[in-house]
Amino acid sequence: xxxxxxxxxxxxxxxxxxxxxxxxxxxxxxxxxxxxxxxxxxxxxxxxxxxxxxxxxxxxxxxxxxxxxxxxxxxxxxxxxxxxxxxxxxxxxxxxxxxxxxxxxxxxxxxxxxxxxxxxxxxxxxxxxxxxxxxxxxxxxxxxxxxxxxxxxxxxxxxxxxxxxxxxxxxxxxxxxxxxxxxxxxxxxxxxxxxxxxxxxxxxxxxxxxxxxxxxxxxxxxxxxxxxxxxxxxxxxxxxxxxxxxxxxxxxxxxxxxxxxxxxxxxxxxxxxxxxxxxxxxxxxxxxxxxxxxxxxxxxxxxxxxxxxxxxxxxxxxxxxxxxxxxxxxxxxxxxxxxxxxxxxxxxxxxxxxxxxxxxxxxxxxxxxxxxxxxxxxxxxxxxxxxxxxxxxxxxxxxxxxxxxxxxxxxxxxxxxxxxxxxxxxxxxxxxxxxxxxxxxxxxxxxxxxxxxxxxxxxxxxxxxxxxxxxxxxxxxxxxxxxxxxxxxxxxxxxxxxxxxxxxxxxxxxxxxxxxxxxxxxxxxxxxxxxxxxxxxxxxxxxxxxxxxxxxxxxxxxxxxxxxxxxxxxxxxxxxxxxxxxxxxxxxxxxxxxxxxxxxxxxxxxxxxxxxxxxxxxxxxxxxxxxxxxxxxxxxxxxxxxxxxxxxxxxxxxxxxxxxxxxxxxxxx
Numbered sequence: 001x002x003x004x005x006x007x008x009x010x011x012x013x014x015x016x017x018x019x020x021x022x023x024x025x026x027x028x029x030x031x032x033x034x035x036x037x038x039x040x041x042x043x044x045x046x047x048x049x050x051x052x053x054x055x056x057x058x059x060x061x062x063x064x065x066x067x068x069x070x071x072x073x074x075x076x077x078x079x080x081x082x083x084x085x086x087x088x089x090x091x092x093x094x095x096x097x098x099x100x101x102x103x104x105x106x107x108x109x110x111x112x113x114x115x116x117x118x119x120x121x122x123x124x125x126x127x128x129x130x131x132x133x134x135x136x137x138x139x140x141x142x143x144x145x146x147x148x149x150x151x152x153x154x155x156x157x158x159x160x161x162x163x164x165x166x167x168x169x170x171x172x173x174x175x176x177x178x179x180x181x182x183x184x185x186x187x188x189x190x191x192x193x194x195x196x197x198x199x200x201x202x203x204x205x206x207x208x209x210x211x212x213x214x215x216x217x218x219x220x221x222x223x224x225x226x227x228x229x230x231x232x233x234x235x236x237x238x239x240x241x242x243x244x245x246x247x248x249x250x251x252x253x254x255x256x257x258x259x260x261x262x263x264x265x266x267x268x269x270x271x272x273x274x275x276x277x278x279x280x281x282x283x284x285x286x287x288x289x290x291x292x293x294x295x296x297x298x299x300x301x302x303x304x305x306x307x308x309x310x311x312x313x314x315x316x317x318x319x320x321x322x323x324x325x326x327x328x329x330x331x332x333x334x335x336x337x338x339x340x341x342x343x344x345x346x347x348x349x350x351x352x353x354x355x356x357x358x359x360x361x362x363x364x365x366x367x368x369x370x371x372x373x374x375x376x377x378x379x380x381x382x383x384x385x386x387x388x389x390x391x392x393x394x395x396x397x398x399x400x401x402x403x404x405x406x407x408x409x410x411x412x413x414x415x416x417x418x419x420x421x422x423x424x425x426x427x428x429x430x431x432x433x434x435x436x437x438x439x440x441x442x443x444x445x446x447x448x449x450x451x452x453x454x455x456x457x458x459x460x461x462x463x464x465x466x467x468x469x470x471x472x473x474x475x476x477x478x479x480x481x482x483x484x485x486x487x488x489x490x491x492x493x494x495x496x497x498x499x500x501x502x503x504x505x506x507x508x509x510x511x512x513x514x515x516x517x518x519x520x521x522x523x524x525x526x527x528x529x530x531x532x533x534x535x536x537x538x539x540x541x542x543x544x545x546x547x548x549x550x551x552x553x554x555x556x557x558x559x560x561x562x563x564x565x566x567x568x569x570x571x572x573x574x575x576x577x578x579x580x581x582x583x584x585x586x587x588x589x590x591x592x593x594x595x596x597x598x599x600x601x602x603x604x605x606x607x608x609x610x611x612x613x614x615x616x617x618x619x620x621x622x623x624x625x626x627x628x629x630x631x632x633x634x635x636x637x638x639x640x641x642x643x644x645x646x647x648x649x650x651x652x653x654x655x656x657x658x659x660x661x662x663x664x665x666x667x668x669x
Contacts, residue, residue, distance in 0.1 A: 108127060141168075214248040230264050238253075240253040266300075267301055269295070273288040289312045292306070293309065316339060351385055377397075403439070406431045410429040459490065461481070481495075511542065513533075514549075526560065530554055556593060569584065575627045578612075579630040606636070613625075
């Protein structure tokens with residue numbers, strides 16, 4: 001902001017002498033200066049008049065002689081003429097000097113406002129307004145706004161006031177469009193004393209409302225951005241371009257668009273990093289950290305990226321410690337070696353190395369080794385980053401020692417071999433908890449001992465069931481075997497025997513029914529045989545056999561029906577009836593007992609068709625050809641029929657043809 005002019009309370013030196021506005025130079029104190037000028041001029045005129053006063057004789061007695069008088073008169077006129085010339089020259093020179101002399105410019109910064117004239121104020125106000133800044137325009141208005149309403153320069157003052165206030169309002173609007181709301185409102189409020197305050201309030205209220213709307217749009221877009229709703233975020237940002245403000249519609253929109261675009265790109269990277277974090281594993285965790293570290297601090301996703309990094313660091317250490325608990329100290333060291341130094345985990349890595357050494361010792365598995373590993377892990381003192389993990393490993397190894405002792409005791413008990421000893425061994429081995437290195441061995445031992453114990457308990461039951469079955473008491477044998485419950489060692493064997501005995505029982509019940517069905521089928525009563533076999537239920541051991549026979553007998557029944565229908569059609573003896581009978585015979589399966597009969601009938605009826613065709617050809621070759629074409633390819637005389645058709649077609653075409661011998665297969669009837 002340029003320094004404001006300083007208006008002095010002391011009169012300005014060298015004030016101008018012209019009071020006209022057209023002169024463009026107006027200073028305070030011009031009245032005093034004007035009086036001084038007039039007085040000075042009067043003195044010069046009075047001095048000049050001495051040179052034109054007449055010379056009177058002092059005494060008649062002393063009158064000069066005529067010659068003296070003439071000489072004296074001649075010299076007086078000469079002096080008078082010389083004086084006139086000198087006076088005229090001085091007046092001309094003085095007038096020229098007055099005309100050519102430039103007035104002194106006013107010193108606006110040192111102007112004394114209480115006594116400054118309107119013209120001086122106008123001049124200084126114009127100088128300030130020409131600079132075009134807010135402060136200078138306000139200063140220009142301040143210089144002239146309090147001049148009297150009846151001042152002669154009032155029309156010009158009002159014109160300049162209107163022009164400068166309008167410029168200031170335009171400047172406030174430009175300030176608003178450049179994004180400086182508070183500055184624009186402040187400037188507009190400064191003009192409220194010159195413009196209708198209601199108009200100023202309406203304009204500033206409109207600015208503020210637009211500003212509030214714009215900030216709400218930005219907040220909406222950023223909320224959608226945080227929620228990952230990118231489509232809605234960009235759609236909300238687009239609303240800024242419709243606002244009547246250059247700052248929000250262009251610059252701020254561009255900034256928000258860039259922010260959203262960058263955030264979306266970084267969000268995608270961060271989503272990928274979180275997916276890798278969820279998948280876990282050393283490579284995924286390190287990749288997730290590397291991706292998150294690329295998110296800049298000014299990004300909206302930076303805080304979330306830092307959260308990811310912290311979570312990934314924790315998972316890295318958990319992964320390493322889990323490897324230690326599993327006895328895989330090599331993997332733990334590989335993890336430690338690949339952790340970047342910038343993650344600031346040096347203290348954790350130091351503890352991890354110490355615990356890896358302890359785990360290496362514990363991997364030999366003996367009680368002495370485990371005790372040495374415990375002493376090594378106890379070097380991780382309270383307050384260290386992995387102290388809790390060290391204590392967990394110590395408890396794990398102590399539990400392993402205790403479990404080993406319990407398992408060894410159980411093995412010794414089981415060596416006795418008795419049912420009581422086996423039960424005690426199982427109970428002792430179950431004290432080895434899950435997660436203990438020897439838990440798997442304990443469970444394997446328990447299964448072996450449990451199986452042996454159950455065999456000893458259930459074998460007498462199964463032996464009794466077998467004895468009942470041999471004696472023919474299948475129902476009692478089944479009931480005995482069902483006493484061996486599911487999950488027991490001999491349950492599967494017992495269930496297999498039960499199924500065998502149930503099939504034997506069912507076969508005894510259903511065999512007569514199926515045998516009767518066979519007898520009906522042998523008599524050609526296939527429909528009755530099917531109905532008889534369908535009485536055997538799906539649970540019967542004979543069900544599959546019955547279903548197979550039902551399919552065969554249904555096919556036989558259908559073949560019988562087809563041949564009966566074919567015989568009835570063929571009795572008409574017409575070409576069409578014979579062709580229909582042949583079609584029915586072709587539907588009979590060769591796998592049925594009617595298969596051979598069907599083929600024989602097909603050949604016979606084909607021969608009849610050829611005989612009819614030859615008879616008709618004597619009067620109508622086309623009719624003979626049509627009938628011969630009804631003979632199917634499956635017929636034994638199909639070739640003969642095709643040769644006869646070719647001969648007749650040649651005759652129709654006008655070519656000589658060798659007549660076919662009229663040989664007809666003998667009837668099989």
